[in-house]
Amino acid sequence: MPNKQKEQLTIVIDFDSTFTKVEALDELADIALLGNPKQAEIVSKIREITDKGMAGEIGFADSLRDRVALLSANKIHIEQLIKFLKGKISDSFKRNKAFIQENADSILIVSSGFKDFIVPVVEELGIAEENVYANTFTYDAEGNISGYDQENLLSKDGGKVLLLKSLELEGEVYAIGDGYTDYEMRESGLANKFYAFTENVSRQNVTEKADFVVPSLDEFLYINGLSRAQSYPKSRIKVLLLENVHPKAVQAFKKEGFQVELLKGALDEEELIEKIKDVSILGLRSKTNLTKKVLEHPNASRLMCVGAFCIGTNQIDLAECEKRGIAVFNAPYSNTRSVVELSIGLMIMLTRNIVEKSNRMHAGVWDKSATNSYEIRGKKIGLVGYGNIGTQISVLAEALGMEVYFYDIVDKLALGNAKKCNTLKELLSQVDFVSLHVDGRKSNTNIIGEEQFSWMKENVIFLNLSRGHVVEISALVNAIKSGKVWGAAVDVFPYEPKTNDEEFVNDLRGLPNVILTPHIGGSTEEAQANIGEFVPSKLLQFMNNGSTYGSVNFPELQLPPLENAHRLLHIHQNVPGILAKINNVFAKYSVNIIGQYLKTTEKTGYVITDISKEYAEEIAKELKEIDNTIKFRMLY
Ligand SMILES: NC(=O)C1=CN([C@@H]2O[C@H](COP(=O)(O)OP(=O)(O)OC[C@H]3O[C@@H](n4cnc5c(N)ncnc54)[C@H](O)[C@@H]3O)[C@@H](O)[C@H]2O)C=CC1
């Protein structure tokens, strides 16, 4: 973007918990006291003093003196600390290295910490030693810290104010920091504005005094119209994650600087309409329905992409999302193995009547007998749906000595010795186990009902780990009660409780040799951690560089990284002539196109154009105004 840098602006930046994520003296204590039996006690004492100082509860000079006295550190520890701190530079500072380097002359680091470790760290982003104002340690002959230069203004109470006064800066002075002493520069009138920096720490007594609260450096740069790494600060972009997705997902978005909210349970339509307000990225699992009604509500107007933290996407109105230029991603393989293992385990449990035996044991009944216990080896399993899950079960079941049959609406290659059936009836009428692994499309509603149970063999074992609406529950209940179905395992239900606090109500409750599980086919630590990484990575690629590779409803494009260019993303209805109109705008403004990518589906077109950094601001406006445009955004 054009650099609207202000004339004579000096930016005064704090070091601890601002430039870096941590309080350096606390970390130095950790390093220096390693192996000391009193380490925890001393470090906690130092942290307590730091916090009191930062909150303005004790004078700074006292806080510094007390902490240094507790340290017992030497030069070797300082070297270790520098290495550590270089890895702890705040994410938004790292992201905006270009701004910091270009403006290093007008940036001052003003800290009550110590130059000994601050200078090498800030130099990483191009800030020179002469722009660092901080304390200095004194050392004894062995290199142990013996104290600090007590003449330094920054070692005194109100040190930052004294220092700033002595500098006699001209022009505007903006101070950025997380502590009360940073605010004091504003209070004294020496800084024109104070920005409370909350990326790492947020203190109420500081934020409430600030002119602006900035969750990242991007936000500071955005507010002041300065050049920055993010076109729109991510701290202004809301991510809503539902259904207790894995903490890794929360971390992934937070690390990128987004505003993240995580809710434990699912939301119903009305609740979602309420919560989706201003949300750009939505993450959900199988229980939250993202319907047309939600999508067309004005509250959903900022929604850009959706992550299904699962395989199934039947809970999302994919067509409506596409129509609105919202890209949807899922995790097509991350929990496959978990469902497969559970299905195999359930088959064995049912065939051996284990649940009943276990329940009786808990009631004190020892019933050692082989009655109603069988092996699965040599039995026939029928897989309805031969996709990723169905085929993996096929391979494992065959390895266990089962004969595998499958039926799929799509022509699928048989793995191993599995036998393809041409109709559902052909499959159901000859197998001992029926296991459903179809997807949850609407047309699969009640594909197993009274008639289909009537085709099955007597004493069949029945499993549904696909979707609840695929099976007519009353028909299954009748089949179990009549003895047609000898055992059943059901993991998915037409209605599932929204949270763990809601009662599970279903006619399958209390029936013999029926294992009921709360939709946990994919709920293993491994699967959830995989999903928690995979889905955010797709959503972040979409947000950060426009890639839609792996999207389930959008033209798929894997884009190269954005380097030294602006990227213009234009989503439109797939009607003739849009590309020409887009390029006419570029031609009109003599824009140099570095790269252009186009992909369409039947209904939607997605054109990505990388242009050189000099451009006229009217271009974006004209591109947005092209007829049939659905969404437009710009990355740089
Ligand atoms: N219980 C749980 O926690 C989990 C449940 N699932 C469910 O399992 C489903 C299957 O997962 P994947 O195998 O990964 O999906 P997939 O898309 O690879 O396979 C589904 C297969 O079912 C076939 N199919 C669809 N309708 C059919 C019908 N009426 N008759 C016969 N075949 C039909 C499709 O052609 C496809 O081959 C998911 O869509 C999801 O609903 C997935 C993960 C966890």
Ligand SMILES: O=C(O)CCC(=O)C(=O)O
């Ligand atoms: O874990 C979940 O919430 C849903 C799992 C599932 O059914 C899926 O992956 O499709």
